[in-house]
Amino acid sequence: MVSLTINGKVVRAEEGEYLLAVIRRMGIDVPALCQHEAVEPYGGCRLCMVEITKDSWDGWKKYVTSCLYPVEQDLIVTTHSDKVNDLRRGILDLFLARNPETPLIQKLAADYGLTRTSYEAIPEPNDCILCSICTRVCDAMGFSAISMVNRGHGKEVAPPLHQAPPDCVGCLACAQACPTNYITYEDVGNRRTIWNKQFELLVCDKTGRPTITKEFADYLIKNREIPEDYFRIDDASHREELADKMGRITRWSVTEEAK
Amino acid sequence: MRIESEKQLRDYRKKLIEADKKLVKKIMVCHGPGCLASGAEKISAEFEKQLKKKRIKGVSIESVKKTGCHSFCEKSPLVAIEPAQVLYTRVQIRDVAEIIEKSVKGDDVIERLVYHDPKTDEAIEKYPDIPFYKHQTRIALRNLGKINACDIDDYIRVGGYDAAVKAVLHMTPDEVIDEVKKANLRGRGGGGFPAGRKWESCRKIEADVRYVVCNGDEGDPGAFMDRAIMEGDPHTVLEGMIIAAYAIGAKDGYIYVREEYPLAVINLQKAIEQAEAIGLLGDNIMGTSFSLRIHINRGAGAFVCGESSALMMSVAGHVGEPRAKYIRSVQKGLYDQPTVLNNVETYSNVPMIISNGADWFTSIGAPKNSGTKAFSLVGKVRHTGLIEVPMGTTLRTIIYDIGGGIQKDRQFKAVQTGGPSGGCLAEQHLDLSVDFDTLTAHGSMMGSGGMIVMDERTCMVDVAKYFLSFLVSESCGKCIPCREGLYQLYKLAIAISEGRGKEEDIARMERLSDHVVVGSLCGLGKSGPNPFLSTVANFRDEYLAHIVDHKCSAGVCKELIKFEVITEKCDGCMACISACAVNAITGKKKQPHIINQELCTKCGACVAACNRDAIAVF
Numbered sequence: 031m032v033s034l035t036i037n038g039k040v041v042r043a044e045e046g047e048y049l050l051a052v053i054r055r056m057g058i059d060v061p062a063l064c065q066h067e068a069v070e071p072y073g074g075c076r077l078c079m080v081e082i083t084k085d086s087w088d089g090w091k092k093y094v095t096s097c098l099y100p101v102e103q104d105l106i107v108t109t110h111s112d113k114v115n116d117l118r119r120g121i122l123d124l125f126l127a128r129n130p131e132t133p134l135i136q137k138l139a140a141d142y143g144l145t146r147t148s149y150e151a152i153p154e155p156n157d158c159i160l161c162s163i164c165t166r167v168c169d170a171m172g173f174s175a176i177s178m179v180n181r182g183h184g185k186e187v188a189p190p191l192h193q194a195p196p197d198c199v200g201c202l203a204c205a206q207a208c209p210t211n212y213i214t215y216e217d218v219g220n221r222r223t224i225w226n227k228q229f230e231l232l233v234c235d236k237t238g239r240p241t242i243t244k245e246f247a248d249y250l251i252k253n254r255e256i257p258e259d260y261f262r263i264d265d266a267s268h269r270e271e272l273a274d275k276m277g278r279i280t281r282w283s284v285t286e287e288a289k
Numbered sequence: 290m291r292i293e294s295e296k297q298l299r300d301y302r303k304k305l306i307e308a309d310k311k312l313v314k315k316i317m318v319c320h321g322p323g324c325l326a327s328g329a330e331k332i333s334a335e336f337e338k339q340l341k342k343k344r345i346k347g348v349s350i351e352s353v354k355k356t357g358c359h360s361f362c363e364k365s366p367l368v369a370i371e372p373a374q375v376l377y378t379r380v381q382i383r384d385v386a387e388i389i390e391k392s393v394k395g396d397d398v399i400e401r402l403v404y405h406d407p408k409t410d411e412a413i414e415k416y417p418d419i420p421f422y423k424h425q426t427r428i429a430l431r432n433l434g435k436i437n438a439c440d441i442d443d444y445i446r447v448g449g450y451d452a453a454v455k456a457v458l459h460m461t462p463d464e465v466i467d468e469v470k471k472a473n474l475r476g477r478g479g480g481g482f483p484a485g486r487k488w489e490s491c492r493k494i495e496a497d498v499r500y501v502v503c504n505g506d507e508g509d510p511g512a513f514m515d516r517a518i519m520e521g522d523p524h525t526v527l528e529g530m531i532i533a534a535y536a537i538g539a540k541d542g543y544i545y546v547r548e549e550y551p552l553a554v555i556n557l558q559k560a561i562e563q564a565e566a567i568g569l570l571g572d573n574i575m576g577t578s579f580s581l582r583i584h585i586n587r588g589a590g591a592f593v594c595g596e597s598s599a600l601m602m603s604v605a606g607h608v609g610e611p612r613a614k615y616i617r618s619v620q621k622g623l624y625d626q627p628t629v630l631n632n633v634e635t636y637s638n639v640p641m642i643i644s645n646g647a648d649w650f651t652s653i654g655a656p657k658n659s660g661t662k663a664f665s666l667v668g669k670v671r672h673t674g675l676i677e678v679p680m681g682t683t684l685r686t687i688i689y690d691i692g693g694g695i696q697k698d699r700q701f702k703a704v705q706t707g708g709p710s711g712g713c714l715a716e717q718h719l720d721l722s723v724d725f726d727t728l729t730a731h732g733s734m735m736g737s738g739g740m741i742v743m744d745e746r747t748c749m750v751d752v753a754k755y756f757l758s759f760l761v762s763e764s765c766g767k768c769i770p771c772r773e774g775l776y777q778l779y780k781l782a783i784a785i786s787e788g789r790g791k792e793e794d795i796a797r798m799e800r801l802s803d804h805v806v807v808g809s810l811c812g813l814g815k816s817g818p819n820p821f822l823s824t825v826a827n828f829r830d831e832y833l834a835h836i837v838d839h840k841c842s843a844g845v846c847k848e849l850i851k852f853e854v855i856t857e858k859c860d861g862c863m864a865c866i867s868a869c870a871v872n873a874i875t876g877k878k879k880q881p882h883i884i885n886q887e888l889c890t891k892c893g894a895c896v897a898a899c900n901r902d903a904i905a906v907f
Contacts, residue, residue, distance in 0.1 A: 073613045074810070075768075075769060076768055076809075094613075095613060095810075099615050117807055124770070124774055124804075127773060148797070160772070181763070182761055182766045183761055183762075
């Protein structure tokens with residue numbers, strides 16, 4: 031365990047923990063757009079920057095992204111100093127130039143006193159904030175079907191060659207993790223379309239409702255040791271079966287005890 | 290043969306020196322980047338062809354050496370005759386027969402081909418007397434132009450692999466690190482971090498696997514120091530890496546070579562094979578338990594991959610994006626293992642430090658900045674080329690003594706050091722000592738060693754705009770301050786150069802620059818606003834002239850200038866009329882011409898075509 035000071039309060043943290051986790055545990059609101067609990071920190075949005083110093087640093091201060099900075103003994107952290115707030119405002123100003131119509135950005139910018147960007151907005155704005163959560167989630171799922179392509183100002187999230195991604199199984203992890211709902215998909219009947227790729231959904235034997243894609247089910251059966259007939263029924267039916275089983279066990283044990 | 294002791298290496302060297310003595314004359318044909326581009330390969334082939342036919346005592350085909358860069362690129366192609374130390378410049382194929390006849394067979398010097406002082410027109414026969422060479426001290430570039438690039442025997446003959454043998458057989462890893470630490474060798478890639486300290490902290494970390502990596506991803510526009518070393522003296526890079534790997538305990542090494550340097554890849558590959566063949570590389574080096582395999586990785590053309598963490602991502606096969614370095618790469622680098630990364634020039638200094646000792650190294654250069662630094666001197670300077678000077682040399686010496694001053698005796702305006710994210714220094718900085726700390730203190734940086742000299746016809750707003758556009762397209766785009774911030778800075782710089790800027794824009798840009806510097810993830814972004822910050826600090830008047838007066842005094846920014854014929858000077862030769870691609874110039878023979886401002890695209894072709902300086906830029 032190490033102990034450090036955050037906004038004047040002394041706190042203890044596990045060694046190897048990142049600052050942002052400790053800050054959030056204290057209930058302090060530090061914005062972070064590229065942070066997602068399912069994946070490793072990234073350090074792209076720079077909004078979680080905080081000011082750090084130590085008594086032994088002779089007044090020298092450093093600005094670091096708290097999502098990536100490991101806790102250190104005797105660290106003194108300030109999450110909302112004037113300089114940090116100014117920096118966040120500056121970054122949100124840049125975000126507003128790129129994503130002027132995105133509600134998440136608008137709300138966050140309003141928290142820091144900005145309603146519109148002071149820069150020239152880019153010609154064709156969209157809702158992608160390039161946080162890379164989708165691609166990192168896709169990597170973590172084991173597919174790497176989409177990635178960041180191009181660099182600099184032309185960077186975007188895309189499947190290979192902008193074609194329907196061959197490695198995509200239609201699991202929707204990217205769309206569900208996307209903080210701005212930029213990634214869209216469509217489920218019509220037992221058909222799913224995402225990234226311009228069409229999938230057929232399996233149908234529950236009991237309810238007739240569509241479940242997950244055949245490709246995703248095959249992958250899970252093959253790689254995650256899930257029984258082959260598991261995807262025959264949908265989640266709700268699984269829960270019902272389980273509840274039924276648990277109920278029977280309980281009834282049985284009650285009768286046993288009574289004896 | 291495998292070299293397993295110091296004596297063996299010495300005996301082998303003796304044999305090589307004996308064999309070399311039999312060559313009475315040597316013809317060193319420069320095969321550096323500049324000379325190759327101007328036809329050096331054909332010249333060396335012509336020498337070989339003609340020597341085959343002739344029988345000259347003590348001269349054979351082996352006398353023709355295809356060496357690395359002779360570094361006086363402005364006068365390429367270059368041929369030096371050794372041991373007379375005569376340097377022939379701008380050699381053509383038709384000169385080859387004469388050179389063989391007079392300087393190889395005989396001992397005459399062809400005055401027409403030697404260097405002439407631009408001011409006095411005096412012929413200087415021997416290259417050590419040419420001012421361009423006289424003020425240089427060569428450590429990293431010591432073998433360039435002296436040996437055959439792809440020949441390990443040549444390298445061993447001039448003392449090569451002495452240091453590696455000394456380190457591996459007679460020193461402990463700690464002794465090697467101590468020596469490099471004492472020499473205070475600072476990273477030549479630009480950061481200036483002491484190499485010895487880096488090696489020491491890597492060695493201290495407990496791990497089974499460690500890596501040495503060499504950064505050969507030299508991406509700064511106009512820089513070619515590392516290229517010259519990798520192409521012209523690849524063995525020195527290997528030797529430096531062998532010593533580093535021995536010191537930290539690495540078994541694998543990677544050289545990351547820029548995509549644009551195919552010859553460097555070929556020469557390094559040959560060098561690796563040659564070194565492995567005699568047991569200086571590979572398993573059980575020199576018969577000890579120390580093994581090292583060196584692999585070559587080619588970049589894919591991204592500037593950001595010269596940044597250490599992005600480079601390691603790229604070597605590992607990922608997208609070349611940097612990561613935050615709160616955990617340093619000596620702790621967790623390539624494949625998450627402790628890694629030492631140094632650049633080409635740093636490694637090529639290492640053998641000399643081990644051979645000659647730290648005291649020798651610290652006796653050269655400035656306090657806390659020992660040794661030398663290589664620069665590629667380019668731009669509007671008279672003698673462009675590759676130079677190496679002791680740290681602490683002034684910019685004035687570099688530009689005026691080595692570089693021979695500004696072309697066409699124009700006025701010096703600025704010198705840009707440190708690559709795209711370095712800064713522009715002005716006239717008042719000319720007497721600054723060139724070292725890591727001084728340059729950084731004055732808003733520029735050492736960088737990897739690009740040095741671009743600019744004259745009065747360079748517009749500083751345009752320079753800032755150019756470098757910002759480079760950085761905008763080379764930013765990896767991972768973090769927003771660099772991706773969006775530099776883009777907005779670039780947009781604002783365009784507005785100023787087009788006369789659309791407002792006075793408050795400068796303050797806005799300064800504030801934005803501060804956010805980019807503090808907020809960015811890696812060195813590219815952190816130093817990205819430097820082109821703007823250093824030009825606005827030293828040339829604020831020029832920015833204001835663009836904004837307030839809508840004037841570009843250098844005559845560069847198209848939206849703010851116009852071309853006009855000075856009627857008194859125009860003799861009506863019609864040269865400009867035929868040069869104009871848009872037919873904007875009209876006029877009759879022997880009568881002053883007129884430029885139609887509405888049609889004029891301000892391309893400047895008429896100015897270049899006019900022999901009487903009769904077209905002025907306002």
